[in-house]
Amino acid sequence: MNTGSGAPVSIVEVAPRDGLQNEHHIVPTDVKIAWINALSRTGLRRIEVTSFVRSDRVPQLADAEIVLAEIDRIPNVAYGVLVPNLQGLERALVHRPDAIALFIAVSETFNQRNIGASIEESFARFTPVIADARQAGLPIRGYLSTVIGCPYEGVIDPGKVAEMAERFMMLGVDEVSLGDTIGVGTPAQVKRLLDQVSQRVPVTRIAVHFHDTYGQALANVQTALDQGVCIIDSSVHGLGGCPFAPGASGNVATEEVVYLLEGQGCRTGVDLPALLRAGGLVGRILGRPPVSRLARVPLESIWLNPGKIWNHRR
Amino acid sequence: MNTGSGAPVSIVEVAPRDGLQNEHHIVPTDVKIAWINALSRTGLRRIEVTSFVRSDRVPQLADAEIVLAEIDRIPNVAYGVLVPNLQGLERALVHRPDAIALFIAVSETFNQRNIGASIEESFARFTPVIADARQAGLPIRGYLSTVIGCPYEGVIDPGKVAEMAERFMMLGVDEVSLGDTIGVGTPAQVKRLLDQVSQRVPVTRIAVHFHDTYGQALANVQTALDQGVCIIDSSVHGLGGCPFAPGASGNVATEEVVYLLEGQGCRTGVDLPALLRAGGLVGRILGRPPVSRLARVPLESIWLNPGKIWNHRR
Numbered sequence: 001m002n003t004g005s006g007a008p009v010s011i012v013e014v015a016p017r018d019g020l021q022n023e024h025h026i027v028p029t030d031v032k033i034a035w036i037n038a039l040s041r042t043g044l045r046r047i048e049v050t051s052f053v054r055s056d057r058v059p060q061l062a063d064a065e066i067v068l069a070e071i072d073r074i075p076n077v078a079y080g081v082l083v084p085n086l087q088g089l090e091r092a093l094v095h096r097p098d099a100i101a102l103f104i105a106v107s108e109t110f111n112q113r114n115i116g117a118s119i120e121e122s123f124a125r126f127t128p129v130i131a132d133a134r135q136a137g138l139p140i141r142g143y144l145s146t147v148i149g150c151p152y153e154g155v156i157d158p159g160k161v162a163e164m165a166e167r168f169m170m171l172g173v174d175e176v177s178l179g180d181t182i183g184v185g186t187p188a189q190v191k192r193l194l195d196q197v198s199q200r201v202p203v204t205r206i207a208v209h210f211h212d213t214y215g216q217a218l219a220n221v222q223t224a225l226d227q228g229v230c231i232i233d234s235s236v237h238g239l240g241g242c243p244f245a246p247g248a249s250g251n252v253a254t255e256e257v258v259y260l261l262e263g264q265g266c267r268t269g270v271d272l273p274a275l276l277r278a279g280g281l282v283g284r285i286l287g288r289p290p291v292s293r294l295a296r297v298p299l300e301s302i303w304l305n306p307g308k309i310w311n312h313r314r
Numbered sequence: 315m316n317t318g319s320g321a322p323v324s325i326v327e328v329a330p331r332d333g334l335q336n337e338h339h340i341v342p343t344d345v346k347i348a349w350i351n352a353l354s355r356t357g358l359r360r361i362e363v364t365s366f367v368r369s370d371r372v373p374q375l376a377d378a379e380i381v382l383a384e385i386d387r388i389p390n391v392a393y394g395v396l397v398p399n400l401q402g403l404e405r406a407l408v409h410r411p412d413a414i415a416l417f418i419a420v421s422e423t424f425n426q427r428n429i430g431a432s433i434e435e436s437f438a439r440f441t442p443v444i445a446d447a448r449q450a451g452l453p454i455r456g457y458l459s460t461v462i463g464c465p466y467e468g469v470i471d472p473g474k475v476a477e478m479a480e481r482f483m484m485l486g487v488d489e490v491s492l493g494d495t496i497g498v499g500t501p502a503q504v505k506r507l508l509d510q511v512s513q514r515v516p517v518t519r520i521a522v523h524f525h526d527t528y529g530q531a532l533a534n535v536q537t538a539l540d541q542g543v544c545i546i547d548s549s550v551h552g553l554g555g556c557p558f559a560p561g562a563s564g565n566v567a568t569e570e571v572v573y574l575l576e577g578q579g580c581r582t583g584v585d586l587p588a589l590l591r592a593g594g595l596v597g598r599i600l601g602r603p604p605v606s607r608l609a610r611v612p613l614e615s616i617w618l619n620p621g622k623i624w625n626h627r628r
Contacts, residue, residue, distance in 0.1 A: 183607075186577025187536050215570035215607035216577075219533040222501050245615050249607040256529035263500025263530075293497075293529035293563040293605065301465075301559050 009230045009266050010046060012177075012207060013039060013254055015279075016067075017048040017082055019239030020060045022250055025286050029063040033070050038278035039236065040074040043270040044254075048080045048101065052088035068095040080141065084115070089129050093136060100133050102126050102173070103143035105181075106161050107150035114145075123167065130172040142173035143209070147193060148185035151244040158189075158196040166200035175205045177233055180220070182244050183213025187223040194227040207231035210252045212291070213242050217252035218260060225264075232257055237279035237290035253292035255279070273299055323544045323580050324360060326491075326521060327353055327568055329593075330381075331362040331396055333553030334374045336564055339600050343377040347385050352592035353550065354388040357584040358568075362394045362415065366402035382409040394455065398429070403443050407450060414447050416440050416487065417457035419495075420475050421464035428459075437481065444486040456487035457523070461507060462499035465558040472503075472510040480514035489519045491547055494534070496558050497527025501537040508541040521545035524566045526605070527556050531566035532574060539578075546571055551593035551604035567606035569593065587613055 016036050020027060027035070036049055049071060055062030068081060080099035083089045089100060104122045105111040111119050126142075133140050146153075147161045165176045178197065185193070190208075197206060208224040208231070210217040221232055234257045240250020258270045276295055283290060290296070330350050334341060341349070350363055363385060369376030382395060394413035397403045403414060418436045419425040425433050440456075447454050460467075461475045479490045492511065499507070504522075511520060522538040522545070524531040535546055548571045554564025572584045590609055597604060604610065 186574050188578035212607050213611060214573050215532055215567060216574060218529055219536045219574060222533045222536065245611045248611045253529060259528050260500050260530060260533060264502035291607065293526050297527060297559045297562045 007228070007230050009225070009232065009261055009268070011044060011254060011257060011261075011268065011270070012046040012048060012080075012231060012233045013044045013236060014048045014209070014233050014251060015039075015235040015237070015239040015254070017051050017061065018209075018233075019235040019250060021051065021058055022241040022243060023060060023239065023286055024241075026060050027282055027285050029066055031282065031285060032063070032067060035278065035281045036067070037072045038281055039275075040072055040077050042275040042278055043268065044275070045076060045269070046078045046080065046099075048082065049097075051082035051084075052091045053082070053084045065091065065095060068092065068097060078139075082143075083129065085125050086128050086132065089132055093132075097138065099139040099141065100129075101141040101143055101177075102129060103145060104164070104168075105145045105150070106156050106164055107146040107153045109152040110146045110150050110181075113152065119164075123171065126171055134172060139175075140173045141207070142168035142171075142176045143179055144168070144176055145179040145181040147178045148180045148189050149182055151182055158193040161193060162196040162200045165197050165206075169201055169205065175207055175231060176201060177207035177209045177231070179209035179233075180211055180217075182242055183211030183217065183248070185210070185220055186214075186216050187219050190220045190223045191227065194224060194229065198227065203228040204230065207233055209233035211240070211242060211250060212238060212252050213245055213248045215249075218256055221252060221257055222260065236275060237283065237295050238292040239279075239282070239286070239290075249291040253290075253294060255292060255294045259294060273302060276302070321542070321544050323539070323546065323575060323582070325358060325568060325571060325575075325582065325584070326360040326362060326394075326545060326547045327358045327550060328362045328523070328547050328565060329353075329549040329551070329553040329568070331365050331375065332523075332547075333549040333564060335365065335372055336554040336557060337374060337600055338555075340374050341596055341599050343380055345596065345599060346377070346381055349592065349595045350381070351386045352595055353589075354386055354391050356589040356592055357582065358589070359390060359583070360392045360394065360413075362396065365396035365398075366405045367396070367398045379405065379409060382406065382411060392453075396457075397443065399439050400442050400446065403446055407446075411452065413453045413455065414443075415455040415457055415491075416443060417459060418478070418482075419459045419464070420470050420478055421460040421467045423466040424460045424464050424495075427466065433478075437485065440485055448486060453489075454487045455521070456482035456485075456490045457493055458482070458490055459493040459495040461492045462494045462503050463496055465496055472507040475507060476510040476514045479511050479520070483515055483519065489521055489545060490515060491521035491523045491545070493523035493547075494525055496556055497525030497531065497562070499524070499534055500528075500530050501533050504534045504537045505541065508538060508543065512541065517542040518544065521547055523547035525554070525556060525564060526552060526566050527559055527562045529563075532570055535566060535571055535574065550589060551597070551609050552606035553593075553596070553600070553604075563605040567604075567608060569606060569608045573608060587616060590616070
């Protein structure tokens with residue numbers, strides 16, 4: 001897929017991992033597998049399917065091994081997993097993921113409370129993981145969370161984000177995903193952040209991961225695209241939430257990102273109605289309607305600009 | 315309020331008119347008045363409170379006279395009303411609105427179906443209305459609807475929008491509000507549209523009125539701001555809907571626009587918690603939770619970037 005300027009743009013679908021991680025209801029394994037299989041057939045090329053953290057910490061993803069083992073592996077789709085440490089990587093490797101991801105918070109306090117380690121300890125843990133993953137030939141993503149605001153520390157210094165992103169790259173990850181974990185960023189902060197990070201990390205190695213808690217996520221995505229970012233994390237139907245603002249919304253919605261990209265001539269390769277149907281597969285289980293605006297449009301009246309009408313009838 | 319560049323930005327709150335017009339439930343008059351009175355005390359400076367169309371057409375606003383007569387008139391707040399014709403203006407003038415607005419669709423078919431007149435007939439009707447409104451010393455806004463897409467005609471030519479905007483100005487309106495009525499526009503279309511319209515109408519006379527049907531509205535708002543537009547129409551809690559996509563969302567949410575603007579140093583003067591509380595006054599009547607993401611954040615954990623924490627506790 002290409003932007004108007006010609007640079008290819010990738011979408012990384014994170015609903016099965018980041019979305020479900022922040023949902024209260026546990027999706028049964030068979031439903032989850034059927035759902036991921038449906039997502040695999042929408043044109044999406046990168047899907048993060050689970051996380052190998054301790055199941056007592058994230059019970060929603062306790063079925064990580066089974067999911068990775070039993071989902072369909074569609075050609076040209078990369079199935080990634082999150083791992084917290086070497087033990088998680090070893091569990092994952094048994095079932096041959098296509099990519100792995102590590103995570104750390106820019107906020108020291110958030111890292112301590114969320115991961116139970118200091119930033120230094122976290123980086124130290126990554127070294128053997130990265131070594132083993134590289135030996136296995138796996139692409140490695142480094143997630144940075146709380147890149148704009150932290151519920152404990154408040155506003156985060158973009159310079160610190162840039163330093164940590166560079167450090168992650170020097171350790172050996174292939175891309176860094178910058179996460180506005182509590183969704184407080186606006187275009188102004190995103191621009192300032194990317195100005196700083198792109199001085200230390202090539203913009204082609206930067207992904208953005210925006211939460212939509214304050215409704216800013218899609219505007220932030222556009223800002224990132226304008227800055228040359230071409231990897232966008234999103235969650236079908238906007239699944240997920242925010243543990244720090246109960247009831248709040250989750251990640252930016254994949255369908256809204258697809259719509260935005262198609263509108264600027266970026267051919268995503270994603271079939272929007274198929275994506276929406278896939279998103280709907282878990283809606284009943286999660287016990288609430290989707291937060292995404294686009295998902296509320298009746299399928300029979302969906303249309304796609306400019307000039308392409310998917311299935312528009314009057 | 316000023317953008318980072320210093321240009322003042324106005325928000326026009328349209329929930330009591332455009333929002334309610336597209337909601338199924340009828341809000342009782344006394345609740346509506348209390349709600350508008352609350353909105354008047356949030357720092358908003360322009361509120362569109364009702365419409366003097368025929369009550370059989372828009373029963374939600376059948377109480378137009380009473381509302382305009384009985385709401386509090388807070389100093390420095392301008393209370394505007396929509397009028398379809400001379401008769402509507404005369405009804406409105408009895409109760410001294412601060413501003414009036416006329417409306418027309420760029421799509422001939424939409425104008426016929428929605429208003430029951432051709433574009434030429436509509437413009438002809440405006441002449442005496444504008445004359446009388448000017449004589450009464452009232453600022454006049456001209457709404458253009460279906461500026462990007464039409465459910466009947468499909469994609470709309472931005473050149474036609476520019477011509478009609480210019481014609482409206484030549485007839486004597488003081489500003490034109492460009493409405494993406496079915497919410498299909500993305501930043502790419504908004505940019506192209508504003509490039510054209512701003513060649514015919516000074517950008518300071520252009521307002522944008524984005525519906526959030528496809529989740530693009532706030533990204534579109536940012537694009538408009540980047541193009542120099544400084545009048546943004548919005549609806550508290552994202553109230554409203556889309557008659558062409560039942561169940562779909564409404565206007566861009568005022569609170570999310572405020573948040574976006576504050577994030578870029580634009581001092582809106584709006585008290586965000588007060589705005590959210592005002593929005594909540596009609597929630598129960600409308601029988602559904604707000605579509606706005608920001609409105610889902612528990613009030614006690616709302617924060618405002620950058621660095622200003624309204625009421626943030628951990």
